[in-house]
Amino acid sequence: MQNKAILSGIRVVELSQLIAIPYATKLMSDMGAEIIRLESAKRPDAYRLSDFYDERLDGDYWNRAINFNEQNRNKLGLSLELDNKNALNQLYDLLSISDVFACNFTPRVMKKFGLEYDNLKTIRPDIIVVSSTGYGHSGPWSSFGAIGFGTEAASGLSSATGYENGPPAQPEIPYPDYTAAEHTVFAIMAAIIHRSKTGEGQFIEISQAECVTSTIPEIILDYTANKNVPARIGNSHLEISPHGCYPCKGRDKWITIAAQSEKEWISLVNLLFPEIATNSKFDSNESRIINRKELDKLISLRTEKWDSLELMEVLQGQGVTAGAVLNGKELLFNKHLFERNFFEIVPHQPQSQIPQLPYPGKPWKMSSASQGTMEPAPSFGQHNETVLKNYLGLSNELYQKLQDQGAISEKLDIVAKKITVSREDKANEGSIYSYDPNFKSTIKSYFDT
Amino acid sequence: MNSKALKDVKVLDFTHYVSGPYCTKLLADYGADVVKIEPPTKGDPGRRLPPFEKSSQGHRTSLLFKYLNTNKKSVELDLKSNYGRKAIEQLVVDADILVENFRPGVLNSFGLTKEKLRSINPTLVVVSISNFGKTGPYSDFRANDLIFYALGGLMYIFGSTDKAPIKHAFRQAQFKAGTNAASAALMAYYNAFTSGRGEYIDISIQESITASVRDTTTSYATSGVVRTRQGSMNGEIPRTPMKVKDGYIVPITFGTSDWSKTADLLEDDKLYHPKFSTPEGRRENSEEFEKLVRTAFSEKGKHELFYGAHTHRELVYGLVQNAADLLENPQYKHDGYFQKMDDSSDSETYFPGRPFHLSKTPWKIRSAAPRLGQHNNEILVRKLKLSTGDPIDTECDDAK
Numbered sequence: 073m074q075n076k077a078i079l080s081g082i083r084v085v086e087l088s089q090l091i092a093i094p095y096a097t098k099l100m101s102d103m104g105a106e107i108i109r110l111e112s113a114k115r116p117d118a119y120r121l122s123d124f125y126d127e128r129l130d131g132d133y134w135n136r137a138i139n140f141n142e143q144n145r146n147k148l149g150l151s152l153e154l155d156n157k158n159a160l161n162q163l164y165d166l167l168s169i170s171d172v173f174a175c176n177f178t179p180r181v182m183k184k185f186g187l188e189y190d191n192l193k194t195i196r197p198d199i200i201v202v203s204s205t206g207y208g209h210s211g212p213w214s215s216f217g218a219i220g221f222g223t224e225a226a227s228g229l230s231s232a233t234g235y236e237n238g239p240p241a242q243p244e245i246p247y248p249d250y251t252a253a254e255h256t257v258f259a260i261m262a263a264i265i266h267r268s269k270t271g272e273g274q275f276i277e278i279s280q281a282e283c284v285t286s287t288i289p290e291i292i293l294d295y296t297a298n299k300n301v302p303a304r305i306g307n308s309h310l311e312i313s314p315h316g317c318y319p320c321k322g323r324d325k326w327i328t329i330a331a332q333s334e335k336e337w338i339s340l341v342n343l344l345f346p347e348i349a350t351n352s353k354f355d356s357n358e359s360r361i362i363n364r365k366e367l368d369k370l371i372s373l374r375t376e377k378w379d380s381l382e383l384m385e386v387l388q389g390q391g392v393t394a395g396a397v398l399n400g401k402e403l404l405f406n407k408h409l410f411e412r413n414f415f416e417i418v419p420h421q422p423q424s425q426i427p428q429l430p431y432p433g434k435p436w437k438m439s440s441a442s443q444g445t446m447e448p449a450p451s452f453g454q455h456n457e458t459v460l461k462n463y464l465g466l467s468n469e470l471y472q473k474l475q476d477q478g479a480i481s482e483k484l485d486i487v488a489k490k491i492t493v494s495r496e497d498k499a500n501e502g503s504i505y506s507y508d509p510n511f512k513s514t515i516k517s518y519f520d521t
Numbered sequence: 522m523n524s525k526a527l528k529d530v531k532v533l534d535f536t537h538y539v540s541g542p543y544c545t546k547l548l549a550d551y552g553a554d555v556v557k558i559e560p561p562t563k564g565d566p567g568r569r570l571p572p573f574e575k576s577s578q579g580h581r582t583s584l585l586f587k588y589l590n591t592n593k594k595s596v597e598l599d600l601k602s603n604y605g606r607k608a609i610e611q612l613v614v615d616a617d618i619l620v621e622n623f624r625p626g627v628l629n630s631f632g633l634t635k636e637k638l639r640s641i642n643p644t645l646v647v648v649s650i651s652n653f654g655k656t657g658p659y660s661d662f663r664a665n666d667l668i669f670y671a672l673g674g675l676m677y678i679f680g681s682t683d684k685a686p687i688k689h690a691f692r693q694a695q696f697k698a699g700t701n702a703a704s705a706a707l708m709a710y711y712n713a714f715t716s717g718r719g720e721y722i723d724i725s726i727q728e729s730i731t732a733s734v735r736d737t738t739t740s741y742a743t744s745g746v747v748r749t750r751q752g753s754m755n756g757e758i759p760r761t762p763m764k765v766k767d768g769y770i771v772p773i774t775f776g777t778s779d780w781s782k783t784a785d786l787l788e789d790d791k792l793y794h795p796k797f798s799t800p801e802g803r804r805e806n807s808e809e810f811e812k813l814v815r816t817a818f819s820e821k822g823k824h825e826l827f828y829g830a831h832t833h834r835e836l837v838y839g840l841v842q843n844a845a846d847l848l849e850n851p852q853y854k855h856d857g858y859f860q861k862m863d864d865s866s867d868s869e870t871y872f873p874g875r876p877f878h879l880s881k882t883p884w885k886i887r888s889a890a891p892r893l894g895q896h897n898n899e900i901l902v903r904k905l906k907l908s909t910g911d912p913i914d915t916e917c918d919d920a921k
Contacts, residue, residue: 404741507747
């Protein structure tokens with residue numbers, strides 16, 4: 073007997089943008105839940121409007137937007153303008169046959185369209201409603217818009233992160249959106265389990281900033297117990313030395329090394345510079361912490377003669393904690409991830425003429441063959457007919473009426489923003505690491521797509 | 522009223538340090554019954570992780586451990602002993618979820634193979650968390666958070682292009698993997714509950730990072746572009762923490778009409794010069810622009826800028842907060858977010874409370890983190906009806 077995908081039978085409707093909800097529902101759609109992604113032609117997701125496959129801006133460019141396609145694979149796409157009363161009623165009808173409604177707009181938007189829990193539970197008593205916002209669904213900061221760089225700052229994480237003596241630092245991604253999304257999946261699953269046992273739905277409130285604060289208990293604990301405020305120390309570690317990122321052979325190549333025990337230190341020192349093995353400045357972890365800066369300089373002088381991946385293999389072979397710093401391309405072609413089939417080969421809509429491509433996979437592997445297959449992200453409005461006519465029984469006449477009123481559509485009426493700096497120029501000026509014009513064949517030959 | 526989302530979900534917890542304990546903390550804090558199995562005498566090495574609270578007796582209590590192990594029960598068992606194995610086999614019989622973060626192969630070495638576990642309990646969900654997963658050429662590699670950031674892809678795009686890349690403070694990768702493990706556990710439990718089929722889940726901490734680095738790999742796969750870290754401002758306001766009079770602010774702007782609003786907020790006449798009014802103009806005069814902007818920010822206070830920015834919908838500035846700021850933050854206060862670690866004592870130690878709110882089945886601390894072996898008697902003697910002798914003694918007999 074064929075196993076069903078493990079979340080099959082769960083239907084989620086999302087009114088969402090960017091990552092915080094879309095990534096959460098992507099993790100669920102990957103496991104077989106049916107996700108209906110709402111979109112608006114008047115207010116499209118910003119991810120529909122930037123970063124396109126091979127930077128092509130012609131035709132329906134919005135269906136080739138890479139971040140949208142990544143976050144929305146395996147979902148159904150429904151375009152509805154909610155300021156149209158008839159369209160909004162269709163959404164209420166849809167919610168009456170759905171298990172979960174998830175939203176990451178501010179509470180103002182949910183209220184405006186009557187999409188708050190108290191209203192939706194009159195439509196479906198056991199519905200689960202999720203509000204994911206930067207700072208909270210109610211309270212003094214609840215009306216504040218937010219993206220990850222703001223919530224990361226507020227969470228406390230940035231205050232402890234950064235180069236020594238430098239300002240707080242953040243990575244080049246909206247990091248907290250992912251932390252919030254990961255907690256959102258857990259929250260939804262807990263609510264679904266509760267519902268399946270008791271028949272009771274509920275309201276889930278996610279503050280993206282608070283999710284991140286829950287993952288840095290150290291700063292709260294140490295401050296309230298000991299009045300300690302952590303200094304920004306880059307890659308250093310208060311209790312381990314060496315612990316850092318060191319240059320390797322080649323342009324912008326690096327290796328991270330952490331000598332987590334005396335045994336690891338001895339293996340490291342014997343490989344890199346046996347002559348200092350007995351130097352009293354470095355003969356214990358304590359002395360290495362005191363002389364950390366000098367030691368880091370010495371290590372850099374040796375590591376820069378090595379290829380980062382080769383040095384990692386040699387060090388790990390001797391039991392030393394080490395890892396090469398992988399850039400996007402090295403990550404995509406990393407042999408370990410490849411052997412684990414981490415990247416999912418995801419197809420695209422046939423009319424887009426984009427081949428199937430590797431996208432980041434799931435953060436778990438389950439042993440049974442009970443996971444969903446990979447389907448492309450929906451083109452804009454792709455499943456309007458499926459959802460409105462087949463699921464909700466809308467007549468051809470009323471469907472046509474919605475179309476005439478501009479309440480549903482299959483295209484955007486927005487001109488693509490011109491690309492002002494070419495990929496070649498970006499590579500030359502250093503705002504990207506590199507541009508490889510032969511990427512298509514490189515990907516094809518490696519992933520055999 | 523049933524106020525626990527995960528009421529009657531029985532979890533057997535073989536985890537230590539951070540990733541596994543955060544997974545089982547999430548399960549426990551939302552109502553699951555979690556029994557934490559610890560090696561006798563020593564316990565979870567997470568009991569010795571900083572930060573510490575100094576007690577009057579001079580011994581150190583790990584506050585991180587106390588945070589990560591709320592609502593759990595602790596039982597000491599030596600998994601190498603016959604006694605320990607017998608107890609575990611009995612506990613597996615009616616467990617729903619087993620979570621472990623031993624190195625790959627260690628669980629098997631205790632005789633707890635997939636086949637064995639399945640024969641005892643076919644609907645059991647087994648969650649294994651490890652550095653790089655159970656398979657593949659790196660499966661035996663050593664790691665900590667620094668290495669996960671490097672090999673996960675987050676480090677390369679973190680920091681300045683003129684310096685070595687950096688990582689977040691503390692243990693983000695391990696918390697991420699713990700969260701994902703908890704979600705996966707519930708997905709599989711939901712399936713086991715409805716279909717009667719168990720599941721074996723392999724969580725790689727590296728992959729928890731790699732799954733969540735936005736277009737780091739995708740930009741190469743789709744456009745041949747390898748992204749990098751922050752360079753110079755180049756005529757744009759960087760959305761990176763900026764020094765202000767009393768701290769740091771993240772000046773985040775959306776759209777093209779924003780510059781005038783930013784200039785209004787900064788109230789510096791020099792910024793209204795027409796040469797800065799267009800992106801091209803700012804780019805052409807980028808050095809002068811950068812200097813002026815940095816000076817203008819440095820003369821303003823963080824709250825003035827933050828609250829001022831949020832009166833405009835397009836300026837979604839971030840406020841850099843440390844622990845002291847967070848404890849006073851009106852939104853966190855409104856949410857009742859911070860919790861006193863120990864209600865019964867006069868300690869003023871607080872810890873993060875609910876990561877999110879479930880209206881009908883709220884997050885709740887029902888019991889503080891257990892002392893090592895606090896529930897030996899309750900579980901081993903009263904529940905399993907094992908010998909009344911001290912299990913640690915039994916383990917010692919066995920070792921001879």
